[in-house]
Amino acid sequence: MEFKQQQSRTQPNGEEEDEDNQGQLGKPTTDDETQRVSSDMPTIEVRFKNLNVHAEAYLDTGNLPNVINSFFNFIQGVFQNLHLFPRQRKKLPILCNVNGVIKPGRMTLLLGPPGSGKTTLLLALSGKLRDSYLEK
Incomplete structure (x- = not known):
């Protein structure tokens, strides 16, 4: 019975759960975040x-x-x-x-x-x- 209650709370909408997982993995979701994180690579020939x-x-x-x-x-x-x-x-x-x-x-x-x-x-x-x- 307890398992069914947890399942109903954690999976009301599959898309929202995917978005939350992306945030937990640290993947940037917008271009602003991507530009803040990116840095110039060293240029060694x-x-x-x-x-x-x-x-x-x-x-x-x-x-x-x-x-x-x-x-x-x-x-x-x-x-x-x-x-x-x-x-x-x-x-x-x-x-x-x-x-x-x-x-x-x-x-x-x-x-x-x-x-x-x-x-x-x-x-x-x-x-x-x-x-x-x-x-x-």
Whole structure:
């Protein structure tokens, strides 16, 4: 019985309830409120020139997987772990001499095939890429 009384008090008109909910969510309802709340966004232009990023990768022997090659790879791994045989690393370029400007207030689209360095570029621009990968 108590539930029916509350329901009749809170839902006399569905539209009024929606308006009240909008007010509770903090959404502005008039243009004046929108202009009072809005502020100017900072205008920072991002420029980058001759951005080079590299990574070091271990070289693969490229041999077909068979019993003899597996045995040699195992022996080579043991010697490398004992530091008797140096690991073969190769410096691979990820980004080479990349230049660009990102202007404020504009949407910038970054397109490229998988593995082309899109995420690496964004990490470098945001400062989250380790300095050991960046070439000075």
